[in-house]
Amino acid sequence: MVRRQRPWSGLTSRGTTRSSPHRIPRSPGLQRGDTSRRQGILLEGSAEELGRRKRDTPEKVQINGGGALQPKCLASATTSPQTSSPPTESTTMADKSHPTTMDQILQEITTVSRRIEGMDASITSLTLETNSMRAEIASFQSRVTGLEQRMGLVEAQTTMSRDRDQDLLYLRSKLTDMEDRSRRDNIRLHGIPENEEVADMQSFLSSALPKLTSLDFDPPIEFQGAHRVGPKRSGNP
Template sequence: MGEGRGRATKQDGRLERELRAEAVPEGRRGREDSRTTHRVRCPSTPTTAATRNHVRGPRRSGTQGRKLATRPRPIRPGKRGGITSLTLETKSMRSDIAGFQSRVTGLKQRMGSLETQINTSQVREQDFIYLRSKLTDMEDRSRRDNIRILGIPENEEGSDMQTFLTSTVPKMISLDFDPPLEFQRAHRIGPKRSDNSSRPRPIIACLLRHNQTRQILQVARNHGPFRIDQHEIRITADYSKETNERRKAFLALRPGFAN
């Protein structure tokens, strides 16, 4: 009797559930069916992790979920053209950079050659300065027996300059020479001037004996200038052009040093 009642009760429960399912709308019925599907347990099978996984399905880890979420989307046809243009621009930029690098390399090579040329030019300039100073020194040494006589009027010497100076210079500086004064060469500098009122050309005379040259220059430094027929006469040493320019620059600064 008890078993018969239990079966009747189960049948009644099934009928009641079927009637309720028919009364529920289709959309809600699907949701409730899905809920009841997970809630229904088999009375003869114990509930374990395996059965839960069988019913619910295997769980996905967070990493797999993220991987699925970040799966790349297919490229649309419109975007392919943009990527192609970017690729072309990148290639163009690379070619430009390669061209710039080649130009920089060429400039470095030219700079290296220019530095070599500059160093060579500096060495040559130093050599030129040294050789020029040596040439100036040699020229001054070759002129050390010369004297310059300034202020003697044109045509005063006549036809023989050496004879004129041999007789005129001792009288002009009031100095007797023993042995007598002798000149190797004597002449005026520059072209002949027809106007006697202009400044006369200087005379360069080369003496035979160096000690006589030193005597004349010493007397001229201490007692000059001299006079001949109301004409002021000066006697100086004969230097090269470079030495004369340096002497003029020094004479311009000499008053400041004297004070």
């Protein structure tokens, strides 16, 4: 932090004294008759005052050999006009290289734009492929759903077939039992010559059975069916 000091403050051996901003401190080497030196200090003080008013910042002071405070940097009353320096070679080269730099920047921008366009094309292609994959996945899902439904139907039919097989086994057992029970009333006659029956085996048995058994069947026996048994095959018991 810079502490601001009021200009034209002087220090003496007796202590610190403050003077008016318009009063110029007198150094030990300055006499009242030395008008030229006094005018120079007045001129310098006026320039410093103008600079202070413009910048609104006090200048630092330094102590000279006699102990009086003098401005460190005194602005001259007259300012020299600023002269424009001729363009140097480096400035000319920079001006010449400026269009080249702009061209390079434009070229880089064009390159980046092309890369971005290529990336856009790649992204578009990836989007299309993704949409195609999504459509295929949806088709696969529908097929899988159809297969699941068909498998459900097949399982139901398999269950029904198993039930039918069980029913068939049960019916077969019942049929076998009924056949066995019906065979209890069957009569097998042996020793009847061939061609004894004329045409109707049932009529022949109705008349021949009482004679063969010496039994009187009253009422006569009703045959549901009658037939000859074929000869035994060789090799069979």
